[in-house]
Amino acid sequence: MTDKSHDPNQMTGAAMIVRALIDHGVQHxxxxxxxxxxxxxxxxxxxxEVEHILVRHExxxxxxxxxxxxxxxxxxxxxxxxxxxxTNMVTPLTDALMDSIPLVCITGQVPTHLIxxxxxxxxxxxxxxxxxxxxxxxxxxxxDLARVLHEAFYVATTxxxxxVLVDVPKDVQFATGTYHPPRKSDVHISYTPRVKGDATQIRxxxxxxxxxxxxxxxxxxxVINSGPEASKLLRQLVEATGFPxxxxxxxxGAYPASGPNWLGMLGMHGTYEANMSMHDCDVxxxxxxRFDDRITGRVDAFSPGSKKIHIDIDPSSINKNIxxxxxxxxxxxxxxxxxxxxxxxxxxxxxxxxxxxxxxxWRARNSLSYRKNNDIILPQYAIQRLFELTRGKDTxxxxxxxxxxxxxxxxxxxxxxxxxxxxxxxxxxxxxxxAAVGVQVAHPDSLVIDIAGDASVQMTIQEMSxxxxxxxxxxxxxxxxxxxxxxxxxxxxxxGNRLSHSYSEALPDFVKLADAYGCVGxxxxxxxxxxxxxxxxxxxxxxxxxxxRVAALENCFPMIPSGKAHNEMLLPEEATDEATAKxxxxxxxxx
Amino acid sequence: MxxxxxxxxxxxxxxxxxxxxxxxxxxxxxxxxxxxxxxxxGRGYNIESLTVSETESxxxxxxxxxxxxxTPMVIQQIKHQLDRMIPVYRVVDMTLTGSxxxxxxxxxxxxxGGDHRVEALxxxxxxxARVIDATTESFVFEITGNSSKISQFIDLMRPLGLVExxxxxxxxxxxxxxxx
Numbered sequence: 001m002t003d004k005s006h007d008p009n010q011m012t013g014a015a016m017i018v019r020a021l022i023d024h025g026v027q028h029x030x031x032x033x034x035x036x037x038x039x040x041x042x043x044x045x046x047x048x049e050v051e052h053i054l055v056r057h058e059x060x061x062x063x064x065x066x067x068x069x070x071x072x073x074x075x076x077x078x079x080x081x082x083x084x085x086x087t088n089m090v091t092p093l094t095d096a097l098m099d100s101i102p103l104v105c106i107t108g109q110v111p112t113h114l115i116x117x118x119x120x121x122x123x124x125x126x127x128x129x130x131x132x133x134x135x136x137x138x139x140x141x142x143x144d145l146a147r148v149l150h151e152a153f154y155v156a157t158t159x160x161x162x163x164v165l166v167d168v169p170k171d172v173q174f175a176t177g178t179y180h181p182p183r184k185s186d187v188h189i190s191y192t193p194r195v196k197g198d199a200t201q202i203r204x205x206x207x208x209x210x211x212x213x214x215x216x217x218x219x220x221x222x223v224i225n226s227g228p229e230a231s232k233l234l235r236q237l238v239e240a241t242g243f244p245x246x247x248x249x250x251x252x253g254a255y256p257a258s259g260p261n262w263l264g265m266l267g268m269h270g271t272y273e274a275n276m277s278m279h280d281c282d283v284x285x286x287x288x289x290r291f292d293d294r295i296t297g298r299v300d301a302f303s304p305g306s307k308k309i310h311i312d313i314d315p316s317s318i319n320k321n322i323x324x325x326x327x328x329x330x331x332x333x334x335x336x337x338x339x340x341x342x343x344x345x346x347x348x349x350x351x352x353x354x355x356x357x358x359x360x361x362w363r364a365r366n367s368l369s370y371r372k373n374n375d376i377i378l379p380q381y382a383i384q385r386l387f388e389l390t391r392g393k394d395t396x397x398x399x400x401x402x403x404x405x406x407x408x409x410x411x412x413x414x415x416x417x418x419x420x421x422x423x424x425x426x427x428x429x430x431x432x433x434x435a436a437v438g439v440q441v442a443h444p445d446s447l448v449i450d451i452a453g454d455a456s457v458q459m460t461i462q463e464m465s466x467x468x469x470x471x472x473x474x475x476x477x478x479x480x481x482x483x484x485x486x487x488x489x490x491x492x493x494x495x496g497n498r499l500s501h502s503y504s505e506a507l508p509d510f511v512k513l514a515d516a517y518g519c520v521g522x523x524x525x526x527x528x529x530x531x532x533x534x535x536x537x538x539x540x541x542x543x544x545x546x547x548x549r550v551a552a553l554e555n556c557f558p559m560i561p562s563g564k565a566h567n568e569m570l571l572p573e574e575a576t577d578e579a580t581a582k583x584x585x586x587x588x589x590x591x
Numbered sequence: 592m593x594x595x596x597x598x599x600x601x602x603x604x605x606x607x608x609x610x611x612x613x614x615x616x617x618x619x620x621x622x623x624x625x626x627x628x629x630x631x632x633g634r635g636y637n638i639e640s641l642t643v644s645e646t647e648s649x650x651x652x653x654x655x656x657x658x659x660x661x662t663p664m665v666i667q668q669i670k671h672q673l674d675r676m677i678p679v680y681r682v683v684d685m686t687l688t689g690s691x692x693x694x695x696x697x698x699x700x701x702x703x704g705g706d707h708r709v710e711a712l713x714x715x716x717x718x719x720a721r722v723i724d725a726t727t728e729s730f731v732f733e734i735t736g737n738s739s740k741i742s743q744f745i746d747l748m749r750p751l752g753l754v755e756x757x758x759x760x761x762x763x764x765x766x767x768x769x770x771x
Contacts, residue, residue: 134677
């Protein structure tokens with residue numbers, strides 16, 4: 001028998017968890033204590049390498065970790081207790097799964113001998129979160145813990161990134177076992193994500209691009225997830241080919257909004273030029289996007305005349321919604337690098353002058369225009385002013401979900417990747433405020449603004465308390481129209497203007513609420529007040545709740561009604577009652 | 592103002608459903624079957640038959656055989672979705688290999704006397720079913736074969752006093768010397 005008492009790798013499960021976090025370079029953990037994680041909290045208390053950010057609700061911890069991950073490219077880490085702690089994490093885990101955000105969630109569990117007994121604060125965490133994670137583990141033996149934790153980080157951050165969960169019973173946290181640092185053999189040999197694209201397919205794609213007459217590049221969140229290098233390569237490809245480029249909601253910032261080839265966002269609330277280019281193109285290059293229903297509109301009328309190239313790291317994204325001609329499985333950055341190299345060596349910029357002339361005509365429709373108003377703040381105007389007044393600053397934007405989110409995507413120009421955090425796939429109201437907390441933790445000196453709605457913001461407003469405690473000067477810019485605006489817009493368009501429960505009867509006074517939380521409350525009610533108030537907000541180095549009173553009944557256009565094609569957009573000036581009724585006929589059953 | 596209709600001729604696709612048998616090699620760890628079944632129920636795929644057992648205990652490998660139906664696009668999705676699960680090693684579409692053997696085993700209980708009893712025995716013989724239990728008023732037959740043969744046998748037993756059936760679901764393997 002060897003004496004193990006002096007082996008530095010002998011430690012409790014709780015100590016292993018903290019040690020593994022340190023070994024993976026984790027500096028911040030978002031969490032909330034409870035009975036089943038007390039041993040881990042005891043370890044956190046006794047060290048200073050990992051900082052714990054105490055939230056006010058576990059959902060807040062999850063979204064904060066998402067914001068942290070999205071703005072840094074590193075995995076976000078969450079620590080919560082068993083039972084309600086775990087069930088409260090289901091929303092952020094699903095959100096991260098839909099948007100491919102790397103999260104590592106560690107949950108406490110009741111002791112192994114109580115599992116299955118309906119013990120206090122017990123739930124089947126791995127069962128509940130199985131469809132909400134990329135993978136999850138229940139660790140029953142302390143000697144498996146190190147391997148599982150290392151595998152968890154690997155799975156979360158490689159391939160198509162996503163959330164993972166490790167459930168650790170309390171007796172395993174107390175038990176002593178052997179820790180080992182991360183090593184290759186920690187990972188399932190069955191997990192082998194493909195990074196490099198097939199050379200033959202890339203050659204085929206280049207040939208298609210070189211002969212295109214009406215090409216368009218459609219990029220998505222995969223380019224952002226791949227890292228800053230992928231965005232650089234995307235920009236070089238646009239320059240080398242001279243092609244127009246549009247992007248999904250998740251992909252904003254990969255190509256700069258001020259770039260000459262930028263068409264604006266595409267999809268349900270995308271620009272006219274972006275959607276018409278998608279519809280009429282002859283070659284489409286999709287990079288790191290997944291032909292989501294908010295992008296395609298009517299599937300059988302989606303870009304009917306084009307050959308489609310699809311670069312994606314996840315083979316299950318290929319041919320899921322739309323049949324493509326040249327699929328390339330691999331990491332967006334890696335494939336873009338190869339593609340660019342082959343294009344530069346073997347092809348020359350195709351002549352697409354006629355196509356650009358066509359696009360110029362579509363651009364001239366000015367689909368994002370809105371009527372100016374000197375008395376009431378229009379939400380579009382508020383975002384435009386926010387954008388102008390933060391230009392050149394080191395700014396990060398998060399959003400909630402709804403009309404304000406779409407206006408932010410339309411009117412706030414993003415020049416760089418990792419600057420825009422929004423809940424795209426799951427559409428989680430309440431995402432933006434805690435996400436801003438996470439972004440500010442990662443970037444303490446930057447300007448972090450949550451563009452919010454009055455309804456969404458109340459879903460996670462308790463996290464203002466977190467911001468105050470940790471001195472995180474987040475700015476919550478609420479476009480307050482006293483409605484759940486997007487719900488109301490759909491009720492107006494599809495449900496005979498019967499505004500069923502989409503009006504907030506008893507909104508809090510956000511300025512007083514800010515006061516109650518110990519942060520700063522500001523309000524703007526007139527267009528003439530707006531610039532001054534925004535400047536004041538930016539200058540304050542504390543958390544701010546900004547109550548921006550905007551036109552109550554403004555709706556978000558342009559819009560592709562559900563079930564319609566890209567060339568059946570409804571533009572703002574055309575949205576008369578009659579045209580609207582016609583455009584929306586038959587789409588009621590769709591989401 | 593009228594919105595323009597789509598300017599292009601739209602070709603509607605009505606792909607027929609196909610039945611495919613998939614062999615899935617997985618790490619035998621807790622929850623792996625729940626993951627596979629959850630994938631099918633969560634994404635609305637069909638399971639016609641599902642058979643699972645550990646096949647190499649040293650390597651902790653299990654083999655799951657799934658018979659499913661769907662359009663070619665859905666079948667392709669199912670394969671990709673299975674393949675991206677962490678504990679899944681390989682997914683092989685046995686139907687596409689074109690040279691796979693499929694077998695199912697069933698135990699069929701029949702109760703009756705007189706002519707029915709004689710007839711049941713005669714048919715069992717024709718189907719190469721074995722008698723694995725007998726009383727003066729019942730038989731249990733064991734029958735092995737492809738699923739349609741077993742279904743046909745069960746249909747024939749029905750008027751002769753069929754009591755109940757236990758089927759294993761389909762197991763499949765490719766012909767020739769190569770493994771999956």
